[in-house]
Each structure stands twice: as structure tokens, then as C-alpha cells.
Amino acid sequence: MSDGKHELRLAFRRIEREVPQGFASLLRWLRHPASRWVRLPAGLILVIGGIFSILPVLGLWMLPLGLLLIAADIAPLRKPMARFVHAAMNLLTRLRTRWQRRN
Numbered sequence: 001m002s003d004g005k006h007e008l009r010l011a012f013r014r015i016e017r018e019v020p021q022g023f024a025s026l027l028r029w030l031r032h033p034a035s036r037w038v039r040l041p042a043g044l045i046l047v048i049g050g051i052f053s054i055l056p057v058l059g060l061w062m063l064p065l066g067l068l069l070i071a072a073d074i075a076p077l078r079k080p081m082a083r084f085v086h087a088a089m090n091l092l093t094r095l096r097t098r099w100q101r102r103n
Helices: 005-018 021-031 033-051 062-071 075-102
Strands: none
Touching: 005 021, 005 062, 005 075, 021 033, 033 062, 062 075
16 A cells, blocks of 8 residues: 555554444444545534634544544545554553553
């Protein structure tokens, strides 16, 4: 696989291992090639929602998730988003470990 597809696939799998099973199965379905026409609008809606993160229901978490979904179809975004996911997951793992040690 070229142009970051493999790295992005590994990033999605890493997220799927950490989130609840229902959300993981939704992400797997969205990654499927046949789901492209749902994935792109969902990604755009999440990005727009992330931009308006000051509103109560919307949050900043929507922006990277939307970009991650869009990256599945736009080659220049694949490698940077895969790197972002791995860096964010490493940070979250370290923070969770510290928190568990304190408690």
C-alpha cells in the first residue's frame, strides 16, 4: 500500500482497540470502501462541528475525528493524520498510566 494507507489503517485499528465495541464497529463500517458516500459527509460535519467547539454539544474532539475520516479518501492527509493518531494515543496511554498509579 502506498501514500499512507497502511499507516492510516494501523491508526484506525489502534483507535478501535481503545474505544467501546459499538463505536469500534461503526468506525470499521465507515472505513469500508462502500461507505465512502457516508464517510465524507460525516467527516465534513465533524470538522464543521469541531470548528464551532465553543457550543455546548459540540467539542474539539470532532475536528480530528472528522479529519481522520476525510483522510481515508484524501491521500495528502493520510500520513499526517496517522502520525497524529499515534502521537495522541501515546500521550493518552501515558496519562492513563500516571492516573492509575496515583489512584
